[in-house]
Amino acid sequence: MKSHRKVLTLDVPSRTGFVNITSDVQRAVAESGVREGLCLVNSMHITSSVFINDEESGLKRDYLRWLEKLAPFNAGADPRVGGYEHNATGEDNADAHMKRQIMGREVVVAITAGSLDFGTWEQIFYGEFDGRREKRVLIKIIGD
Numbered sequence: 001m002k003s004h005r006k007v008l009t010l011d012v013p014s015r016t017g018f019v020n021i022t023s024d025v026q027r028a029v030a031e032s033g034v035r036e037g038l039c040l041v042n043s044m045h046i047t048s049s050v051f052i053n054d055e056e057s058g059l060k061r062d063y064l065r066w067l068e069k070l071a072p073f074n075a076g077a078d079p080r081v082g083g084y085e086h087n088a089t090g091e092d093n094a095d096a097h098m099k100r101q102i103m104g105r106e107v108v109v110a111i112t113a114g115s116l117d118f119g120t121w122e123q124i125f126y127g128e129f130d131g132r133r134e135k136r137v138l139i140k141i142i143g144d
Contacts, residue, residue: 002032002037002144004141005140006028006139006141007044008024008126008137009136010135014131015129016128018125018126018127020055020124021125022055022116025039025139026115029141034114036144039108039111039116039141040107040140041137042106043100044136047097048096048128049099049100049126050126051103051104052109052118052124067103067129071094072095073095075087096130107124111143
């Protein structure tokens, strides 16, 4: 069995956003030489995510609006006025932790005949919820 590890470094210039990383992941699969196996893709940060969905700009905007309703940004630490207790630590990103929890940490995709084995329209995305600095995504491939 083969094993291959690759780390992507991403720097989203805004606080939130989504990056389609499908081609980067497929390139790592090709580099690995694995023809049949599994590919794990996970965010290595607690304020970002990796998920699978459709590459459609309206859907991405819908996700951002929906997430903001569920966990609105508020740098304050007073929960009585919409702040988050986590922010009392000196951080201002409690909402980003919650958004990551909703969107997920990782995905696992089958590799068949040397390619990611997707359903129709499926793509892999990196979701950023506390950006403006470098963050990493791990790609781990195992198989034959």
